[in-house]
Amino acid sequence: MSELWTSKLPEAAQLYLEGKRLDEVECIISDLPGIARGKAVPASKFAKQDYFHLPDSIFYQTITGDWGEAADEDGFIEKDMILKPDMSTATAAPWTGDWTLQVIHDAYDRKGAPVPFSPRNVLKRVVQLYQDKGWTPVVAPEMEFFLIARNLDPAQEIKPMTGRSGRPAAARQAYSMTAVDEFGPVIDDVYDFAEAQGFEIDGITQEGGAGQLEINLRHGDPVKLADEVFYFKRLIREAALRHDCFATFMAKPIANEPGSAMHIHHSVLNAETGENIFVGPQGGDTDAFFHFIAGLQTHLPAALAVMAPFVNSYRRYVKDHAAPINLAWGRDNRTTGIRIPLSEPQARRVENRIAGMDCNPYLGIAASLACGYLGLVQERRPSPQFKGDAYEGDGDIPRVLGSALDLFDAASDLHEVLGEEFARVYSIVKRAEYDEFLQVISPWEREHLLLNV
Structure with missing residues (x-):
């Protein structure tokens, strides 16, 4: 990701960060119940990454934190998904103690195909x-x-x-x-x-x-x-x-x-x-x-x-x-x-x-x-x-x-x-x-x- 990526943020995010130093980026995705899953990374690291990984098992989890046996023929091996940011969704997290952005990510499999049970992909x-x-x-x-x-x-x-x-x-x-x-x-x-x-x-x-x-x-x-x-x-x-x-x-x-x-x-x-x-x-x-x-x-x-x-x-x-x-x-x-x-x-x-x-x-x-x-x-x-x-x-x-x-x-x-x-x-x-x-x-x-x- 370009070092100048912050200059391409949506207007509201740029206004939020004006004159501030961005500390952290929350890389998030919705699971089946609608809970935000993901990782928080330092802004300097986010600037260098084009994607990150989470296991596909986040979509097999129930609201109580238990698991449904929904893995495919490969079994419950918790395969890594490739999560890529949609920078049009970058927005402030204004309740945090430091200067933080949230970015929604889309889920893809190893072959680059959209993960079919990721909720955002279903709507798309x-x-x-x-x-x-x-x-x-x-x-x-x-x-x-x-x-x-x-x-x-x-x-x-x-x-x-x-x-x-x-x-x-x-x-x-x-x-x-x-x-x-x-x-x-x-x-x-x-x-x-x-x-x-x-x-x-x-x-x-x-x-x-x-x-x-x-x-x-x-x-x-x-x-x-x-x-x-x-x-x-x-x-x-x-x-x-x-x-x-x-x-x-x-x-x-x-x-x-x-x-x-x-x-x-x-x-x-x-x-x-x-x-x-x-x-x-x-x-x-x-x-x-x-x-x-x-x-x-x-x-x-x-x-x-x-x-x-x-x-x-x-x-x-x-x-x-x-x-x-x-x-x-x-x-x-x-x-x-x-x-x-x-x-x-x-x-x-x-x-x-x-x-x-x-x-x-x-x-x-x-x-x-x-x-x-x-x-x-x-x-x-x-x-x-x-x-x-x-x-x-x-x-x-x-x-x-x-x-x-x-x-x-x-x-x-x-x-x-x-x-x-x-x-x-x-x-x-x-x-x-x-x-x-x-x-x-x-x-x-x-x-x-x-x-x-």
């Missing part, structure tokens, strides 16, 4: 399928999360953080500016960190849960937006720690409170003209618009194991708790799993409200785009538009991870889009994780079964 694969058809996918994710009191004992229930007033965060104050002000110091640091990292926040609102916030990001390229969500999760956690609280992206951290979603807005552009393919010449809905919706309706049940990847994820899908229980679609209707927001014709988009905030952003966006892609190429038709309260109907998505994994394993169409090798590894790792969970006896079981059955 799906985006390429769109591009091969002459389409440009555009997404805008929404991030919901809770600010909670420090929880040092897993046996204790999670509680909302204490705000500026000295009182625990009040529940069900959706869109309240007073509630947002309660978290002012944390939000100030979120804004400061985001500015240092060059991220544009479209808005922050108080959501319906106690201590629950939502951050909206500007629409754009799926890989770039997934990078930002990946970075934002770390940014928000670090901002919270500065103020003696935790940020959690669990899908359902607090009983009787709403869960946290990562709603994904999609539109698709004609790559040549830049026009939204969901909009006709007179501003009407196109066949492509309906095909995309039908793809979500048809394939989301099988993709749910990727968008709701943990046992806790399924606690979010509760009737009348601000999370969808079905795959109906409707215009300006937040009770449906698939929503068409109010917009000008050229901004017409389809919102997937199924994905949880606990999903890996690369994989969640990839799976959602994959469902829409299949609808476009298969030219499916959706059910009639739903009008009214969709919670009044029956749910039509899996309620537990085991059922979702069964649907995922049988979804050959989805595997072709996401990659067969990814599907194989993902299923093995998630089933290993699910088996670990099934060995745990919960307080509910001890309370109600111990002496009563």
Whole structure:
């Protein structure tokens, strides 16, 4: 890497380092759960390296640190991957004590081929399928999360953080500016960190849960937006720690409170003209618009194991708790799993409200785009538009991870889009994780079964 590599950094990174001496570079990559893995190296060493190595086994690891038996025919020998930096992702780590940059890396095998179960590579694969058809996918994710009191004992229930007033965060104050002000110091640091990292926040609102916030990001390229969500999760956690609280992206951290979603807005552009393919010449809905919706309706049940990847994820899908229980679609209707927001014709988009905030952003966006892609190429038709309260109907998505994994394993169409090798590894790792969970006896079981059955 050239000695002048810092002169080619993104503008925000250059501004962050202006007049400073760069100390360290964090070379990172997302594993399957979305945890940042990698190495921290001195800046002088990073300037001399074009790549570094990590074992492929980082993608076989469960959220508990155990392992799924997902190695290929060579066996569990922990082959080294070649990790190459994408310098367009270089950004500040403004919470560190010295001057540090983070750089996301892409994973390749010894022959130079992308590692098929690396989450960023999975998303790139799906985006390429769109591009091969002459389409440009555009997404805008929404991030919901809770600010909670420090929880040092897993046996204790999670509680909302204490705000500026000295009182625990009040529940069900959706869109309240007073509630947002309660978290002012944390939000100030979120804004400061985001500015240092060059991220544009479209808005922050108080959501319906106690201590629950939502951050909206500007629409754009799926890989770039997934990078930002990946970075934002770390940014928000670090901002919270500065103020003696935790940020959690669990899908359902607090009983009787709403869960946290990562709603994904999609539109698709004609790559040549830049026009939204969901909009006709007179501003009407196109066949492509309906095909995309039908793809979500048809394939989301099988993709749910990727968008709701943990046992806790399924606690979010509760009737009348601000999370969808079905795959109906409707215009300006937040009770449906698939929503068409109010917009000008050229901004017409389809919102997937199924994905949880606990999903890996690369994989969640990839799976959602994959469902829409299949609808476009298969030219499916959706059910009639739903009008009214969709919670009044029956749910039509899996309620537990085991059922979702069964649907995922049988979804050959989805595997072709996401990659067969990814599907194989993902299923093995998630089933290993699910088996670990099934060995745990919960307080509910001890309370109600111990002496009563």
